[in-house]
Amino acid sequence: MSLEITNAIVEAIPRFEGYVYPNESGTHPLWGFLIVLYPYITGLVAGAFIMASLVRVFRVKPLEPVYRLSLLTALAFLLCATLPLLFHLGHPERSFQIMITPHLTSPMAIFGFVYAWYLMAVLFLELWFDYREDFVEWSKTESGFRGILYRAFTLGVTDVSDKALALDHKLSWIISIVGIPSAFLLHGYVGFIFGSIKANPWWGNAIMPIIFILSAMVSGIALCVFNYMVLTWVRRRTLDLRCLDVMGMFLFYALVIDATVEALDWIHRAYSAEEGFHVMEYMAKERLFYTLSIGQVLVGTLIPLLLLGILQVLRKRIPDAVRKRMYFGSAVFILIGVLAMRWNVVMGGQFFSKSLRGVMSYKLEFAGVEGWFMGLILLSLPFIILTVLIKLFLAERLPTSGHVPHRMEGI
Amino acid sequence: MGNKLNPVGGGGWLPAGLASNQEADHMSRFKMPPQIFRLVLLTIGIVVSYLIARQLLTPASFRDFGFYRGAALEEVASRTPVYAGKKACDECHSEVLLKLAKGDHKTVSCETCHGVSQEHAGNPDITPVKLTGSHCIRCHEANPSRPAWFHQITVKNHYTGQKCTECHVPHQPNEVP
Amino acid sequence: MKFEFSRRRMLGAVSGALAGLLSAPAARAAKATVQKVFASSGAPNGYDPYKHKWLMCFDVDKCIGCGLCVDACKTENHVPQASHYFRTWIERYIIKKPKPGSDRTRGEVLVDSPNGGRDGFPPTVVPREEILKSFFVPKLCNLCEASPCTQVCPVGATFDTPDGAVLVDPNYCIGCGFCIQACPYGCRFLNPETKTAEKCNLCYHRITRGLKPACVEICPTEARIFGDLKNPVVDDPIQAFIQKNKVFSLKPHLGTEPRVMYANLDKEVR
Ligand code: SF4
Numbered sequence: 001m002s003l004e005i006t007n008a009i010v011e012a013i014p015r016f017e018g019y020v021y022p023n024e025s026g027t028h029p030l031w032g033f034l035i036v037l038y039p040y041i042t043g044l045v046a047g048a049f050i051m052a053s054l055v056r057v058f059r060v061k062p063l064e065p066v067y068r069l070s071l072l073t074a075l076a077f078l079l080c081a082t083l084p085l086l087f088h089l090g091h092p093e094r095s096f097q098i099m100i101t102p103h104l105t106s107p108m109a110i111f112g113f114v115y116a117w118y119l120m121a122v123l124f125l126e127l128w129f130d131y132r133e134d135f136v137e138w139s140k141t142e143s144g145f146r147g148i149l150y151r152a153f154t155l156g157v158t159d160v161s162d163k164a165l166a167l168d169h170k171l172s173w174i175i176s177i178v179g180i181p182s183a184f185l186l187h188g189y190v191g192f193i194f195g196s197i198k199a200n201p202w203w204g205n206a207i208m209p210i211i212f213i214l215s216a217m218v219s220g221i222a223l224c225v226f227n228y229m230v231l232t233w234v235r236r237r238t239l240d241l242r243c244l245d246v247m248g249m250f251l252f253y254a255l256v257i258d259a260t261v262e263a264l265d266w267i268h269r270a271y272s273a274e275e276g277f278h279v280m281e282y283m284a285k286e287r288l289f290y291t292l293s294i295g296q297v298l299v300g301t302l303i304p305l306l307l308l309g310i311l312q313v314l315r316k317r318i319p320d321a322v323r324k325r326m327y328f329g330s331a332v333f334i335l336i337g338v339l340a341m342r343w344n345v346v347m348g349g350q351f352f353s354k355s356l357r358g359v360m361s362y363k364l365e366f367a368g369v370e371g372w373f374m375g376l377i378l379l380s381l382p383f384i385i386l387t388v389l390i391k392l393f394l395a396e397r398l399p400t401s402g403h404v405p406h407r408m409e410g411i
Numbered sequence: 412m413g414n415k416l417n418p419v420g421g422g423g424w425l426p427a428g429l430a431s432n433q434e435a436d437h438m439s440r441f442k443m444p445p446q447i448f449r450l451v452l453l454t455i456g457i458v459v460s461y462l463i464a465r466q467l468l469t470p471a472s473f474r475d476f477g478f479y480r481g482a483a484l485e486e487v488a489s490r491t492p493v494y495a496g497k498k499a500c501d502e503c504h505s506e507v508l509l510k511l512a513k514g515d516h517k518t519v520s521c522e523t524c525h526g527v528s529q530e531h532a533g534n535p536d537i538t539p540v541k542l543t544g545s546h547c548i549r550c551h552e553a554n555p556s557r558p559a560w561f562h563q564i565t566v567k568n569h570y571t572g573q574k575c576t577e578c579h580v581p582h583q584p585n586e587v588p
Numbered sequence: 589m590k591f592e593f594s595r596r597r598m599l600g601a602v603s604g605a606l607a608g609l610l611s612a613p614a615a616r617a618a619k620a621t622v623q624k625v626f627a628s629s630g631a632p633n634g635y636d637p638y639k640h641k642w643l644m645c646f647d648v649d650k651c652i653g654c655g656l657c658v659d660a661c662k663t664e665n666h667v668p669q670a671s672h673y674f675r676t677w678i679e680r681y682i683i684k685k686p687k688p689g690s691d692r693t694r695g696e697v698l699v700d701s702p703n704g705g706r707d708g709f710p711p712t713v714v715p716r717e718e719i720l721k722s723f724f725v726p727k728l729c730n731l732c733e734a735s736p737c738t739q740v741c742p743v744g745a746t747f748d749t750p751d752g753a754v755l756v757d758p759n760y761c762i763g764c765g766f767c768i769q770a771c772p773y774g775c776r777f778l779n780p781e782t783k784t785a786e787k788c789n790l791c792y793h794r795i796t797r798g799l800k801p802a803c804v805e806i807c808p809t810e811a812r813i814f815g816d817l818k819n820p821v822v823d824d825p826i827q828a829f830i831q832k833n834k835v836f837s838l839k840p841h842l843g844t845e846p847r848v849m850y851a852n853l854d855k856e857v858r
């Protein structure tokens with residue numbers, strides 16, 4: 001009964017204004033919240049990895065405390081990155097076909113390989129080389145399940161001579177260097193999945209991959225700030241404020257560049273005002289007001305810019321406790337803002353008709369595969385995985401080898 | 412040396428059992444660091460299992476015509492048609508079709524008015540749908556969007572209470588009964 | 589020495605196996621060119637897709653907006669009944685006169701397609717005096733030469749056939765919806781029952797049997813022109829149509845090169 005009433009109401013509310021193609025006039029967007037999460041999660045992976053490579057490649061010494069944490073964060077999120085894609089498929093059981101018969105002209109098919117490359121050739125390798133010495137050590141000291149696990153992770157290689165370790169360092173440095181373009185590729189590619197849709201003027205845009213990468217860096221660094229602060233808080237340790245300051249600095253610069261490029265994109269769109277600009281403008285004002293003006297611009301960009309900007313200028317004069325709160329606040333705001341940005345891209349592209357004559361209004365449900373609930377589960381999954389990873393690989397009681405990534409003599 | 416402790420990880424190209432002790436000395440000439448050896452092995456394992464899986468799982472008719480399952484063409488084509496088509500009607504009702512061909516309704520197909528007739532074509536006892544005047548109006552009611560050449564009436568002014576077919580013969584629209 | 593020899597042999601064996609695995613699909617492709625005619629039971633026997641090139645075109649001036657074709661398409665192809673699933677649909681364009689005193693050439697453009705035009709079109713609320721002109725435009729898959737839907741499908745579940753149709757393989761489609769996003773003409777939808785992409789396939793099961801597509805069969809005014817570009821007969825309707833008319837296609841700037849062409853099209857149609 002109640003279902004009938006809701007149905008009746010849904011039928012009664014006009015689902016669109018102007019003209020939209022009949023096939024576009026359904027009650028649901030084709031791609032829902034899950035597809036919003038997909039670029040969000042991949043972006044966090046790419047950003048967290050770039051954060052880690054700041055330490056290894058660019059030798060930013062103060063960031064050492066977060067090196068391993070950022071790598072593990074990248075791994076936890078990468079493991080979940082394809083899940084939203086998988087769940088939204090009409091036939092998830094056929095998804096293996098993407099790997100078996102990949103259509104080489106399809107951005108989505110190539111993503112499978114980009115993903116596999118990034119996961120196995122970059123992230124796993126870098127982590128393995130970084131952790132190898134520790135695995136050998138831990139496999140001797142730990143027993144039971146952990147012992148077996150660490151032994152398995154050594155892959156049977158127990159050579160921890162200085163020569164072997166020097167090689168490890170050298171290799172993981174090379175992998176980091178390969179990893180940076182790979183991370184760009186991974187997330188730029190996600191941008192390309194949207195940017196390649198020339199049928200949709202909101203998406204089909206050469207600058208899309210660049211915007212995706214920039215916002216990914218911003219969100220990834222913010223996530224590392226967030227994770228680092230939460231982890232130290234949970235463990236009741238003292239925060240390394242110097243590390244936090246440096247992260248904040250990088251976050252600020254990344255945000256400035258990101259905001260500038262996105263603004264340029266908008267200016268360009270408005271100035272050239274190509275066919276369909278008016279309907280997009282209307283859509284952005286009517287359908288995306290909360291997520292664009294408030295979420296993305298105000299919460300995600302202006303407020304953090306202000307907070308971080310103040311911190312850059314007045315760092316010395318702000319008391320530590322306030323400083324911490326300000327960093328935490330900016331990180332959270334940025335994480336929300338980038339999520340809003342992904343929403344604006346993915347949903348914005350589906351809020352106006354490809355006939356360029358009308359806009360739709362979709363209602364996002366709570367339940368259902370594409371609903372909020374599912375989305376929230378998926379969003380918390382990487383954090384659960386990260387907790388497990390931290391328990392396994394960043395446990396306080398496990399002594400680490402003490403080598404620091406930047407100190408790589410002989411390279 | 413690590414490979415002394417653990418001959419399997421010793422980086423030779425052969426498993427320990429196959430490489431005899433004397434050869435172990437030779438091995439140092441081709442020695443590959445143990446980590447790398449393991450990774451190469453792993454990579455080969457992954458690539459080979461991918462290739463085998465690909466071999467096994469690719470549908471047989473894939474790439475028969477292009478980058479798709481060739482069998483799909485026949486599968487899509489094997490659905491049974493619903494509309495019988497004018498040709499099928501012509502087999503029994505050729506005299507009606509001849510009449511029709513002379514008037515303005517010559518472009519109209521039988522099933523446009525009589526509805527789906529596949530069953531009727533297979534079994535004449537099943538009668539096709541009976542049509543009503545609203546069907547005529549669907550096309551002939553005046554509408555500013557219709558092209559000017561098309562014969563239109565404003566039903567309000569035209570309709571005098573009779574059925575359309577009392578004055579017009581659908582099969583010969585140009586004639587008055 | 590012995591060892592080196594065995595290493596080489598092992599390498600040889602491994603690379604041989606790899607080469608075999610890699611070349612197997614190519615060998616399969618070579619085998620395939622032999623069998624081209626339909627032979628399986630249920631399929632129209634002996635049909636050779638390489639001997640035809642089907643095409644549908646439209647004469648906008650002939651469409652009377654009865655919507656019978658939309659209904660026929662739904663019936664023939666078991667398209668879901670709801671009002672947002674169509675393989676073909678009719679749009680009504682009403683171009684108003686410019687407001688008095690305005691220096692524009694045309695007024696507002698109103699477009700609608702109630703239930704895809706399936707039930708015909710109710711008389712418009714716009715008074716006749718305000719209408720500059722008005723017409724109906726039938727829409728379906730534009731059979732793009734450079735079809736973006738085929739390009740983006742990750743698994744090759746949508747493809748151009750040798751005989752001119754663009755088909756979806758319902759047994760291979762993974763239902764990702766990428767093709768639906770990529771089609772500039774809104775021709776595709778995700779079938780809620782099969783969870784696969786669906787769109788006009790030129791009634792492939794009919795044309796391979798020598799029948800016309802359902803909409804062409806039912807159209808009372810021959811606004812839909814259908815034929816075979818490889819038909820050796822001189823008076824093939826489609827060949828005659830293309831020869832006689834100046835034609836235009838939809839959204840040409842996107843480079844999809846639609847093969848479906850329209851005669852007497854207005855610039856407002858997208
Ligand atoms: S009109 Fe749409 S569905 Fe048809 S070939 Fe073009 S892109 Fe594909």
Ligand code: SF4
Binds near residue numbers: 741744763784
């Ligand atoms: S929905 Fe099906 S046909 Fe369309 S792109 Fe995805 S797999 Fe291909």
